[in-house]
Amino acid sequence: MELFALKSLLFVFFLPGLCAGTSVLPSGPVDVLLGQNVTLNILVPIKEGDIIIWNYSDGTDTNNVGSLRPGGPQIGDSYKTRASIDPKTGFLTLTSVKNEDSGDYSINILQSSGGILTGEIKVRVLVPVSDVVIKSDPTEAIEHNSTVVLTCSASGSFLTFTWTNGTKLITTDGERLTVADSDGSSKLTIKDVLRSDLVGPIYCNAKNSKQQRTSPPFNLTVYYGPEDVTISPMKPSEYITSNSDFNLTCAARSSPPATFTWYHNKDEIKASDPILTLKTIEMQGFGKTLADYTCRAQNSKTKRVIASPGVRFSVMEPISGAKITATPTGILFAGNSSANISCQATSGNVTQITWMVNGKQLLPSSHVVFSSDQSSIFFSVLKKEDNGVFTCKLQNSVSQKEATYNLAVIYGPEKAEVRGEAEVEVDSEVVLTCSASSVPPANFTWKLNGTVLKVQTNTLRIEKALYKDSGTYTCEARNSLTGLSTTSTHTLSVKEEIYDGLSDGAIAGIVIACLVAVGACIALFFYCRTKVPVESPY
Numbered sequence: 262m263e264l265f266a267l268k269s270l271l272f273v274f275f276l277p278g279l280c281a282g283t284s285v286l287p288s289g290p291v292d293v294l295l296g297q298n299v300t301l302n303i304l305v306p307i308k309e310g311d312i313i314i315w316n317y318s319d320g321t322d323t324n325n326v327g328s329l330r331p332g333g334p335q336i337g338d339s340y341k342t343r344a345s346i347d348p349k350t351g352f353l354t355l356t357s358v359k360n361e362d363s364g365d366y367s368i369n370i371l372q373s374s375g376g377i378l379t380g381e382i383k384v385r386v387l388v389p390v391s392d393v394v395i396k397s398d399p400t401e402a403i404e405h406n407s408t409v410v411l412t413c414s415a416s417g418s419f420l421t422f423t424w425t426n427g428t429k430l431i432t433t434d435g436e437r438l439t440v441a442d443s444d445g446s447s448k449l450t451i452k453d454v455l456r457s458d459l460v461g462p463i464y465c466n467a468k469n470s471k472q473q474r475t476s477p478p479f480n481l482t483v484y485y486g487p488e489d490v491t492i493s494p495m496k497p498s499e500y501i502t503s504n505s506d507f508n509l510t511c512a513a514r515s516s517p518p519a520t521f522t523w524y525h526n527k528d529e530i531k532a533s534d535p536i537l538t539l540k541t542i543e544m545q546g547f548g549k550t551l552a553d554y555t556c557r558a559q560n561s562k563t564k565r566v567i568a569s570p571g572v573r574f575s576v577m578e579p580i581s582g583a584k585i586t587a588t589p590t591g592i593l594f595a596g597n598s599s600a601n602i603s604c605q606a607t608s609g610n611v612t613q614i615t616w617m618v619n620g621k622q623l624l625p626s627s628h629v630v631f632s633s634d635q636s637s638i639f640f641s642v643l644k645k646e647d648n649g650v651f652t653c654k655l656q657n658s659v660s661q662k663e664a665t666y667n668l669a670v671i672y673g674p675e676k677a678e679v680r681g682e683a684e685v686e687v688d689s690e691v692v693l694t695c696s697a698s699s700v701p702p703a704n705f706t707w708k709l710n711g712t713v714l715k716v717q718t719n720t721l722r723i724e725k726a727l728y729k730d731s732g733t734y735t736c737e738a739r740n741s742l743t744g745l746s747t748t749s750t751h752t753l754s755v756k757e758e759i760y761d762g763l764s765d766g767a768i769a770g771i772v773i774a775c776l777v778a779v780g781a782c783i784a785l786f787f788y789c790r791t792k793v794p795v796e797s798p799y
C-alpha cells in the first residue's frame with residue numbers, strides 16, 4: 262500500500278523530467294581526483310532489453326565509451342582497460358581517471374518499450390591541491406607606511422582560497438583589507454600595515470570539492486618604532502657624586518632594536534650604548550654644570566628618530582681631606598693671644614661650612630669673627646673659655662666631612678682650693694684634694710707647717726692619721742707656662758684616742774676589786790698551807 266503510494270509519487274514527479282531527458286543522470290558536475298575511480302549513476306531503472314549508450318565529448322569530438330546491449334556490455338576501444346558498465350544498472354565506471362577524461366558524458370537509453378531517454382553529465386578530473394605557499398611583496402614592511410600584498414598560490418584545479426589569521430578566518434573590509442582571487446591564486450592586500458597584522462601567523466587554504474591544503478604558517482616582519490623612548494632614572498638627584506656608578510639608561514620599543522645617541526644639552530656625547538655611564542660623561546668633560554641629558558632612539562629600517570625626555574643634573578666631586586689648621590702655631594695665652602682657625606678640604610667643592618665647639622654650634626660674635634666664606638674663624642683676643650674641641654663640618658650636595666681641632670689657651674692657675682676633713686680621729690683616713698683651674702693642668706706641691714712634703718699630685722692621702730699629722734697644710738698650684746702659682750691652706754687636726762667605753766669611777770672600781778680578789782687568794786693560800794698537817798718524812 263505504502264510502496265504503491267511512493268511509486269505513484271515518483272511517477273508524478275519524474276515523468277515530465279524523463280520526457281525532457283534532464284533527470285536521467287544527476288546534475289553535475291561530478292568531480293573526481295586524478296587517478297581515482299568514478300562511477301556515473303543513472304537515476305532511472307533499467308529494464309531488460311534496454312540499450313544504453315555512453316558517449317564522451319571534450320567539446321569538439323564525440324567518442325563512444327561503451328554500451329550495454331542485450332548481449333552484455335561493450336566497451337569502446339580506447340576505454341577497454343579502464344571503463345566498465347554494470348550489466349544490471351547500466352552505471353558507467355571509469356578507473357584511474359586522467360586529465361583528458363574531463364568533459365561531458367552523455368547517455369542514450371533506447372528503451373525496449375520504444376522510448377528514448379537522453380542525459381548528459383559533466384565530469385571534472387581534479388588535479389590534487391599542492392604547493393600552497395604565501396609570498397609577500399614587499400618582504401619587509403614598515404608599520405603605517407607599507408602596503409603589503411600577500412599572494413597565495415597553489416597547484417590544483419578549480420581552487421578556491423581562504424585566509425586565516427591564527428585560527429580565525431580573515432574577513433575583509435574592502436578598504437584596508439582586501440582579497441582578490443584570480444586563476445590559481447589569491448591576493449590579500451593590507452594597506453598601512455600594522456605590526457600586529459601578520460603574526461597570526463597567517464595561513465592560506467586552497468581547496469576544491471575533493472581536497473584542501475593549507476600553506477605553511479607565514480609571518481611578516483613589520484618594522485616599527487622607535488616609540489615610548491624612556492630614559493631612566495627619570496628624576497635623578499640634581500647632584501650626582503663624581504666617579505660613582507651612576508648610569509643613564511635609554512629604552513625604546515622598536516623593531517629592529519633602536520640604536521641610541523646621547524646629548525648633553527645640544528652637544529652630542531660620544532656614546533652609542535643604551536647605557537650611558539657617568540664615567541663616559543666625565544671623561545668627555547661633561548657634567549661640570551647643570552645640564553639636560555637626552556637620548557635619541559633611531560630605527561635603521563623605519564628611519565624614524567625619537568628623543569627621550571630630558572633629565573637634568575650636574576656632577577659633583579665629594580669632599581675629602583677636611584683639615585683644620587690654626588695660626589699662630591705657638592703657645593696661645595688667654596687675654597694676650599689671637600688665633601685664626603681655618604678649615605679646608607683637599608678636594609670637592611664645599612658649599613656649606615658649619616662650626617661647632619664642644620658639640621654645640623658656634624655662631625659669630627664680637628669675640629669670634631667668621632671669614633666671609635665661613636672657612637676660618639678669628640679670635641682677636643683668646644679667653645680661657647675658648648679652650649675646647651672645635652669641629653668644622655664641610656658639606657656639599659653629595660657628601661659631608663668633618664675635621665676637629667683641640668684649641669689650648671694657656672691660663673691659670675686660678676685661685677687654689679683644698680677640700681677635705683678638718684678634724685679626724687687617730688687612725689682614720691684623710692684625703693685632701695687641691696684644685697686650681699689651669700691650662701695646662703697645674704702642678705702641685707704640698708707643705709705641712711711650712712715643710713715640703715713628698716706628694717706632688719693634687720690629692721694628698723693619709724691612710725691612718727696620727728696625731729702628728731695635724732697642722733696647717735698648704736697646697737701650691739703652679740703653671741710653668743704662665744709662671745704663675747696660687748696657694749691655699751687647710752688645717753687638719755687629728756684627735757688623740759680616748760677609751761670611753763666605761764667611766765673613770767668604774768675603771769677605778771674594777772682595779773680595786775681585782776686587787777682585793779688577788780689579796781684574798783694569797784691569804785687563802787697561806788692559810789691552807791699552815792692548817793694542813795704534813796707527814797714527817799722521818
Ligand SMILES: *[C@@H]1O[C@H](CO)[C@@H](O)[C@H](O)[C@H]1NC(C)=O
Nearest residue numbers: 314315316323324325367369
Ligand atoms: C556516439 O559516438 C559515436 C562514435 O563517435 C557516434 O557515432 C554516435 O552518433 C554517438 N551517439 C550519440 C547519441 O551522440
Ligand SMILES: *[C@@H]1O[C@H](CO)[C@@H](O)[C@H](O)[C@H]1NC(C)=O
Nearest residue numbers: 296297298299354355356357
Ligand atoms: C578502481 O577500480 C579498480 C578496478 O575495479 C580497482 O582495482 C581499484 O581498487 C579502484 N580504485 C579505487 C581507488 O577505488
Ligand SMILES: *[C@@H]1O[C@H](CO)[C@@H](O)[C@H](O)[C@H]1NC(C)=O
Nearest residue numbers: 426431432451457458459461
Ligand atoms: C590578526 O589577528 C590579530 C589579533 O587578533 C589582529 O591584530 C590583526 O589585525 C589580524 N590581522 C589581520 C590581517 O586580520
Ligand SMILES: *[C@@H]1O[C@H](CO)[C@@H](O)[C@H](O)[C@H]1NC(C)=O
Nearest residue numbers: 459460461462478479480481
Ligand atoms: C609567527 O609569529 C608569531 C608571533 O610572533 C610566533 O608565535 C610564531 O611562532 C611565528 N611563526 C613563524 C612560522 O615564524
Ligand SMILES: *[C@@H]1O[C@H](CO)[C@@H](O)[C@H](O)[C@H]1NC(C)=O
Nearest residue numbers: 506507508509536537538539
Ligand atoms: C652602570 O653600568 C655599568 C656598565 O654597564 C655597570 O657595571 C654598573 O653596574 C651600572 N651601575 C648601575 C648603578 O646600574
Ligand SMILES: *[C@@H]1O[C@H](CO)[C@@H](O)[C@H](O)[C@H]1NC(C)=O
Nearest residue numbers: 403405406407562563564565
Ligand atoms: C613613510 O611614509 C612617509 C609619508 O608617506 C614618507 O615620507 C616616508 O619616507 C616613509 N618612510 C619610509 C621608511 O618609507
Ligand SMILES: *[C@@H]1O[C@H](CO)[C@@H](O)[C@H](O)[C@H]1NC(C)=O
Nearest residue numbers: 593594595596597598599743
Ligand atoms: C703678651 O705677649 C707679649 C708678646 O709675646 C709679651 O711681651 C707680653 O708680656 C704678654 N703679656 C701678657 C699679659 O701675657
Ligand SMILES: *[C@@H]1O[C@H](CO)[C@@H](O)[C@H](O)[C@H]1NC(C)=O
Nearest residue numbers: 588601602603632637638639
Ligand atoms: C686665617 O687663615 C686663613 C687661611 O690661612 C686666611 O685665609 C685668613 O685670611 C686668615 N684670617 C685672618 C683674620 O688672618
Ligand SMILES: *[C@@H]1O[C@H](CO)[C@@H](O)[C@H](O)[C@H]1NC(C)=O
Nearest residue numbers: 549576577578609610611612
Ligand atoms: C664650586 O661651586 C661654585 C658654586 O656652585 C661654582 O661656581 C664653582 O665653579 C665650583 N667649583 C668647582 C671646582 O667645581
Ligand SMILES: *[C@@H]1O[C@H](CO)[C@@H](O)[C@H](O)[C@H]1NC(C)=O
Nearest residue numbers: 709710728729730731732733
Ligand atoms: C704644726 O703646728 C701646730 C700648731 O702650731 C702644732 O700643733 C703641730 O704639732 C705642728 N705639727 C708638726 C708636724 O710640726
Ligand SMILES: *[C@@H]1O[C@H](CO)[C@@H](O)[C@H](O)[C@H]1NC(C)=O
Nearest residue numbers: 701702703704739740741742
Ligand atoms: C709640671 O711639671 C712638669 C715636670 O717638671 C713640667 O714638664 C710641666 O710643664 C709642669 N706643668 C705645669 C703646668 O707647670
